[in-house]
Amino acid sequence: MTAAFVAGAEGPPEVSLKRRLKRAERARQFKALALVLPLLVFLLFTFLGPIAGMLWRSVDDWEVPQVLPHTVSALANWDGKDLPDEKAYAALAADIQSARAAGTVAIAAKRLNYSVNGFRTILTSTARNLKTAPEPGTAKDTLIKINPAWGERSSWAAIKGASGPVTSFYLLASLDLTRNVDGQVVAAPEDQSIYRDVFARTFTISFGVTALCLLLGFPVAYLLANLPAGRSNLLLIFVLLPFWTSLLVRTCAWIVILQSEGIVNDSLRWLGVIDEPLRLIYNRFGVYVAMTHVLLPFMILPLYSVMKSISPAYMRAAASLGAPPVTAFLRIYLPQTLPGIGAGGLLVFILALGYYITPALVGGAGDQMISYFIAFYTTETVNWGLASALGAVLLLATLVLAVVYGKLVHGQQTTGGMKN
Amino acid sequence: MDGGMVASTQALVRFVGVQKTYDGEHLVVKNLDLDIRKGEFLTLLGPSGSGKTTTLMMLAGFEVPTHGEIFLADRPIKNMPPHKRDIGMVFQNYALFPHLTIEENVAFPLTVRKTPKAEIKDRVQAALRMIKLENLAHRRPGQLSGGQQQRVALARALVFNPQLVLMDEPLGALDKRLREHMQLEIKHLHETMGITVVYVTHDQSEALTMSDRIAVFNDGIVQQIDRPDALYERPVNSFVANFIGENNVLHGSVENIEQGYCRVALAAGGSVVAQAVNVAGSGAATALSIRPERISILMDGEATDSPNRLPATVQDTIYLGDHALAILQVAGNGEFMVKLPPGAHAALGHGQAVSITFRPEDCRALDPV
Numbered sequence: 001m002t003a004a005f006v007a008g009a010e011g012p013p014e015v016s017l018k019r020r021l022k023r024a025e026r027a028r029q030f031k032a033l034a035l036v037l038p039l040l041v042f043l044l045f046t047f048l049g050p051i052a053g054m055l056w057r058s059v060d061d062w063e064v065p066q067v068l069p070h071t072v073s074a075l076a077n078w079d080g081k082d083l084p085d086e087k088a089y090a091a092l093a094a095d096i097q098s099a100r101a102a103g104t105v106a107i108a109a110k111r112l113n114y115s116v117n118g119f120r121t122i123l124t125s126t127a128r129n130l131k132t133a134p135e136p137g138t139a140k141d142t143l144i145k146i147n148p149a150w151g152e153r154s155s156w157a158a159i160k161g162a163s164g165p166v167t168s169f170y171l172l173a174s175l176d177l178t179r180n181v182d183g184q185v186v187a188a189p190e191d192q193s194i195y196r197d198v199f200a201r202t203f204t205i206s207f208g209v210t211a212l213c214l215l216l217g218f219p220v221a222y223l224l225a226n227l228p229a230g231r232s233n234l235l236l237i238f239v240l241l242p243f244w245t246s247l248l249v250r251t252c253a254w255i256v257i258l259q260s261e262g263i264v265n266d267s268l269r270w271l272g273v274i275d276e277p278l279r280l281i282y283n284r285f286g287v288y289v290a291m292t293h294v295l296l297p298f299m300i301l302p303l304y305s306v307m308k309s310i311s312p313a314y315m316r317a318a319a320s321l322g323a324p325p326v327t328a329f330l331r332i333y334l335p336q337t338l339p340g341i342g343a344g345g346l347l348v349f350i351l352a353l354g355y356y357i358t359p360a361l362v363g364g365a366g367d368q369m370i371s372y373f374i375a376f377y378t379t380e381t382v383n384w385g386l387a388s389a390l391g392a393v394l395l396l397a398t399l400v401l402a403v404v405y406g407k408l409v410h411g412q413q414t415t416g417g418m419k420n
Numbered sequence: 421m422d423g424g425m426v427a428s429t430q431a432l433v434r435f436v437g438v439q440k441t442y443d444g445e446h447l448v449v450k451n452l453d454l455d456i457r458k459g460e461f462l463t464l465l466g467p468s469g470s471g472k473t474t475t476l477m478m479l480a481g482f483e484v485p486t487h488g489e490i491f492l493a494d495r496p497i498k499n500m501p502p503h504k505r506d507i508g509m510v511f512q513n514y515a516l517f518p519h520l521t522i523e524e525n526v527a528f529p530l531t532v533r534k535t536p537k538a539e540i541k542d543r544v545q546a547a548l549r550m551i552k553l554e555n556l557a558h559r560r561p562g563q564l565s566g567g568q569q570q571r572v573a574l575a576r577a578l579v580f581n582p583q584l585v586l587m588d589e590p591l592g593a594l595d596k597r598l599r600e601h602m603q604l605e606i607k608h609l610h611e612t613m614g615i616t617v618v619y620v621t622h623d624q625s626e627a628l629t630m631s632d633r634i635a636v637f638n639d640g641i642v643q644q645i646d647r648p649d650a651l652y653e654r655p656v657n658s659f660v661a662n663f664i665g666e667n668n669v670l671h672g673s674v675e676n677i678e679q680g681y682c683r684v685a686l687a688a689g690g691s692v693v694a695q696a697v698n699v700a701g702s703g704a705a706t707a708l709s710i711r712p713e714r715i716s717i718l719m720d721g722e723a724t725d726s727p728n729r730l731p732a733t734v735q736d737t738i739y740l741g742d743h744a745l746a747i748l749q750v751a752g753n754g755e756f757m758v759k760l761p762p763g764a765h766a767a768l769g770h771g772q773a774v775s776i777t778f779r780p781e782d783c784r785a786l787d788p789v
Contacts, residue, residue: 317515
């Protein structure tokens, strides 16, 4: 043993040792990789792939370059200060004619209609009325005669703005911004500015739900963590019970309970507390109640697991050192539950941000959260660009929050001195 | 021999008829009367489940006596919450607050008392200097070794000058060397600061090393409370004799009692003269207690002036460096131990027939077990 060791040390010493270490490590790393590979592949196709696709769709601008390729290249050097030259008009006329033949006018019309309301009509009417290719040199006059909009700079700016390959149009739109005729970023017209409000509402509701969950969950978690094992297990089953029923059923149960002819209103009327039924559902109140109920376990469980690991000896020590119960709680117990509050809070907040069904069922028109609009644009109007952009903004906001949380938690060390 | 510190006879703590039950059927502490003197180092020693920790918890205020009263400096404290008792406590696993630095941990009892900031700083510095950990003031407990954490727990319990310090098996989690070192350190702190310490342990050598007095607990009762040497030399019953140090037991019955001594007929035949310490009277069963170092081995008809001489057979000898042990078969007891000077065991061989002798005053007739 000693001989082998000495011989190894005598050889080319450090290099060989390092290499051997690397080789040993590599085998272990391969093993680890092989173990997680199936999950990685699964995630790549079902999670990372779709997210990347969604992010791409939020900036992808393919419709106009595909349908009007010659117009796009003719406008490449247009400075946008005046109407474009005859060549661009000729290119547009040719593109419209070939698009009409291919039946793709509607694709470009839909995209351009996002930028300028009514563009669909301009393009389709032009396509309908442009029977033959205009004589060389008369394209400009012909088009303007068919539709005077072609004599306006804004129409051409819209085409240039949508000429791809990537655009900031959807992302700006999801933040209630747009580009004017000169390409500057300005606030969108007031009647189209809804997303900032929706984002603010989404964050407000999520924050409110998180706060309510913390308020209601903290005492329950404390009780669970401090009861004898038998009884705390029984209570834990009640906490987990909601997980065994579908989200839809739980939400519908709240409709039954809270509606005007529901249990709560009937009971209150029977007791004579109220004459008219209270409006408890299809408003913000209903959203808070139902979402808090659904998300409460996600707050209780992390809190419980953290509290379970806090030895009762800490509170005893604090008391023996002269701290009254409230002081001991605030200065010794509460700070040690912060990782649980952070984890539970982040979990509930992020889950709440993405809530769709519950607010859709128990909320009013003014209580719909961002997911509702994402779903609306994907399933109703098939505006994937805007839906993806809204999703991208939500994802970014969530990531920022997660990073901030990570920094906060990393900043304070909570490894205990208790060995049991 | 009071550990260099003469404890005053004034009682700081008095347990009066204290009983404690958790289930309403079984008393964990049965009728405890105990005085703890100001400035003394009192150890509650006993096996697990003997009631010593419950006693400490009642004193700290974490358990309420079912019956009886506890007085601290002549004030009844049965219903006083722990944070008002002004008792420092060192816990079994230190219970250092993991989210606070060492400095903040030691400052905690002062900050909750709203001590002025400058004074807190000075006292914390002094406390950290006392435990020689000034350079680790800004670390967190998780970054310290077990021994260092123990010292911080000690500093934290002492920094607010409590009238009483309780220690609940504070050295249980440390390895042997560190434990012995800390025993001396705690003892030294007690002597220099003149504080009153109540210390709970199940380790008898720890109790013997550190204490001014030891209360031996068993089955919810204080079996004996005395100085360490008295406990060892003069146990009043078989439990104490067996629990403290090595002990040889011989069973027999009392034949007669005369002037504090009795003649005991051994169950296995033969008779010896012993001090009558805890015997019911003539004819009563008794267990004799003889310490291994109080016995001599007689070879080949050596004479003795003691009335006690018993035949023995050597079972085994054990060499222990500074001394040696002979394991003998004596009067039906196959684990009868005799302590020998180093080297003396060489003359003894397995199965050899010898005789043993001991003085009547070194043999105590106690209650039968």
